Amino acid sequence: MKTAMSKRKKALYLMLMYIVYIFVAFLFIAPIIYMVVSSMKTDAQIVSDMSTYKAFLPVGTLTLDNFLQVISKVHFMKFFKNSVVVAIINVPLVTIVNAMIGYALGMLDFKGKNLLISLIIALSIIPTEAVIINRFMVANQLHMLNSYVGLALPTMGYPMYIFLYYNHFKGMPKELMEAAIVDGESYGGIFWRIMLPLSKPICATVIIMSFIRTWGDLLWPTLVTRDETYRTLPLALRALSSDVYIFWGQIFAFATLMTIPVFIIFLLFQKQFIQSLTMSGIKG
Amino acid sequence: MKGKLKAGARFRFINAQTRTGWLFCAPALVPITMFIILPFCMSIVYSFTNKMLVQKAGKVVEFVGLKNFIKLATSEIAQQAFLNTAIYALLVVPIIIILGTLLAVLVNNSMKGVKILRTIYFSPQIVTMTVVAVVWSFIFSPGPDGLMNSALKLFGLQPQGWLQDPKWAMFCIAIMYIWQSLGMQMLIILGGLQFISEDLYEAGRMDGCNAVQRFLYITVPMLKNTLVYVLISTTINTLKLFTQVYVLTNGGPKGATTSVIYLLYKSGFINNQLGYSSAIAVAFFLVVLMISLFQNKVLGRDNG
Numbered sequence: 385m386k387t388a389m390s391k392r393k394k395a396l397y398l399m400l401m402y403i404v405y406i407f408v409a410f411l412f413i414a415p416i417i418y419m420v421v422s423s424m425k426t427d428a429q430i431v432s433d434m435s436t437y438k439a440f441l442p443v444g445t446l447t448l449d450n451f452l453q454v455i456s457k458v459h460f461m462k463f464f465k466n467s468v469v470v471a472i473i474n475v476p477l478v479t480i481v482n483a484m485i486g487y488a489l490g491m492l493d494f495k496g497k498n499l500l501i502s503l504i505i506a507l508s509i510i511p512t513e514a515v516i517i518n519r520f521m522v523a524n525q526l527h528m529l530n531s532y533v534g535l536a537l538p539t540m541g542y543p544m545y546i547f548l549y550y551n552h553f554k555g556m557p558k559e560l561m562e563a564a565i566v567d568g569e570s571y572g573g574i575f576w577r578i579m580l581p582l583s584k585p586i587c588a589t590v591i592i593m594s595f596i597r598t599w600g601d602l603l604w605p606t607l608v609t610r611d612e613t614y615r616t617l618p619l620a621l622r623a624l625s626s627d628v629y630i631f632w633g634q635i636f637a638f639a640t641l642m643t644i645p646v647f648i649i650f651l652l653f654q655k656q657f658i659q660s661l662t663m664s665g666i667k668g
Numbered sequence: 669m670k671g672k673l674k675a676g677a678r679f680r681f682i683n684a685q686t687r688t689g690w691l692f693c694a695p696a697l698v699p700i701t702m703f704i705i706l707p708f709c710m711s712i713v714y715s716f717t718n719k720m721l722v723q724k725a726g727k728v729v730e731f732v733g734l735k736n737f738i739k740l741a742t743s744e745i746a747q748q749a750f751l752n753t754a755i756y757a758l759l760v761v762p763i764i765i766i767l768g769t770l771l772a773v774l775v776n777n778s779m780k781g782v783k784i785l786r787t788i789y790f791s792p793q794i795v796t797m798t799v800v801a802v803v804w805s806f807i808f809s810p811g812p813d814g815l816m817n818s819a820l821k822l823f824g825l826q827p828q829g830w831l832q833d834p835k836w837a838m839f840c841i842a843i844m845y846i847w848q849s850l851g852m853q854m855l856i857i858l859g860g861l862q863f864i865s866e867d868l869y870e871a872g873r874m875d876g877c878n879a880v881q882r883f884l885y886i887t888v889p890m891l892k893n894t895l896v897y898v899l900i901s902t903t904i905n906t907l908k909l910f911t912q913v914y915v916l917t918n919g920g921p922k923g924a925t926t927s928v929i930y931l932l933y934k935s936g937f938i939n940n941q942l943g944y945s946s947a948i949a950v951a952f953f954l955v956v957l958m959i960s961l962f963q964n965k966v967l968g969r970d971n972g
Contacts, residue, residue, distance in 0.1 A: 398779075404774070405781075405785050408774070409785055412847070413788055434814065434815055435813040481699075484696065485692060485696040488690075492688060492692075493689075494685050494688075494690065496690075507700065507704060507705075509900075509956065509957070509960045510956065511904055511952075513932075514908075514952050515704065515949055516929075516932075517949070518942075518946065520937070521942070522707055537699060539703070540695075541696035541698070572688050572692070596793070596796070600798060606933075607937060618796060618911075621799065621802060622915050635802060642796065647794055650794045658786075658787075658790075661859065
């Protein structure tokens with residue numbers, strides 16, 4: 385009798401938990417569903433569904449017209465290409481270059497190291513956005529405006545990621561390094577052949593974070609690009625949504641298309657990313 | 669003799685490390701020097717001049733003393749920008765910390781499907797802020813048929829102007845950031861939670877603490893380091909508010925959403941006043957520095 389009671393109580397508790405879980409999940413995912421569903425509706429359908437639950441359901445006249453329009457008339461592919469080129473230059477460089485300095489600061493012993501560490505820690509709390517206008521002045525002097533190089537290179541060295549790598553490498557076992565030295569490995573070789581392969585989770589974190597950052601950055605591309613030629617996706621979406629005539633379906637289609645690559649990158653590196661993210665608060 | 673040899677070997681040893689060390693630092697240090705440190709120094713120097721972004725012909729760059737800073741301190745728009753940014757941070761940071769902790773506690777178990785839920789809670793993070801802003805601006809449509817207004821109507825509340833209403837605009841912008849970032853902060857806090865040993869809770873139960881007491885007296889103190897990390901990183905992130913403002917409101921309505929970075933962008937890039945913009949950058953940097961030092965000092969991270 386008593387066990388039956390507690391069993392029922394437990395089942396009730398479980399059900400309650402799942403209701404809470406699913407309600408919260410809905411809050412997080414509803415705007416994304418709204419975006420994807422609306423990208424397949426006509427503007428009239430979006431407006432008429434706006435005030436009901438139908439906004440979240442793929443009902444009524446569905447069409448792929450918005451996507452076709454976005455690709456043919458809004459030239460999505462041109463902006464997409466720009467964003468991809470910038471990411472392909474930026475993300476691998478960010479991942480490797482900051483890992484290299486993180487390794488040097490965390491594992492090697494050399495003159496000036498402590499000064500560099502203090503500098504990096506100090507820099508990692510400055511929001512670099514504060515110096516963005518004068519960064520623009522530097523880029524202008526170097527004739528980097530309106531180019532892929534100007535979009536991708538200035539954000540290459542990133543103090544926060546250096547700090548992340550530094551903490552990671554500082555925690556690596558020193559014995560590993562000593563053993564490699566005995567085996568005749570150079571300090572550079574230790575990084576490329578031993579330490580980097582052991583650092584996959586942290587690299588995955590930096591890849592995802594820097595990709596999300598580059599893909600979504602709005603401020604720097606606003607300053608660097610002069611015309612449509614080098615315009616990236618966020619800039620193009622902003623232009624589309626502040627146009628005189630607003631086509632809602634097209635905006636949602638554009639937004640959906642531009643979210644897909646981040647989704648793919650996230651799926652690829654998800655496991656290692658979440659693993660090292662859950663560690664960052666304790667270590668950071 | 670032997671000692672000398674050893675010293676020589678040690679010297680070579682250090683030398684190779686020094687060489688590799690600086691060689692490995694260079695690829696990151698060069699862009700950092702050129703695109704962070706140099707602009708930072710330029711900001712300090714230019715903040716005392718009347719330099720323009722594009723110097724007008726015949727106008728020479730002059731030292732103007734504290735003129736830019738006096739203008740900054742007396743300008744109503746600038747005061748509003750700093751105030752708006754502070755309001756935004758004060759809206760976002762406590763909510764992220766409280767809700768993030770609650771959510772992390774909620775998903776810190778091994779129930780079926782809980783891993784999928786964590787991923788779902790995290791998913792807004794992969795939506796770029798420009799997209800977030802555009803999608804939420806539709807949700808906050810000001811008309812009586814807007815999604816949020818329709819939801820209000822269900823509860824018998826009056827429709828609001830949201831982004832067009834100075835009272836609500838910053839609130840809407842804050843909601844967007846909270847929605848996007850909460851899942852990520854939840855994961856970080858979850859990492860901290862998983863480090864707390866189950867024994868502590870067992871001991872708490874033995875001493876007759878209820879769930880709320882266990883949360884307040886075991887979970888929260890044990891989470892201190894993680895929460896301070898979330899606090900500092902979220903604060904810095906909120907202070908650089910720009911994207912939502914630039915995409916949705918351009919600082920309006922009536923300057924209610926003008927943030928510091930937006931003002932800095934507008935005065936430097938649009939209004940051509942590089943000196944003034946640099947002064948805003950310097951003031952902003954000092955404020956951020958003070959907040960970081962304060963948070964670090966008062967909350968003090970135990971280095972474990």
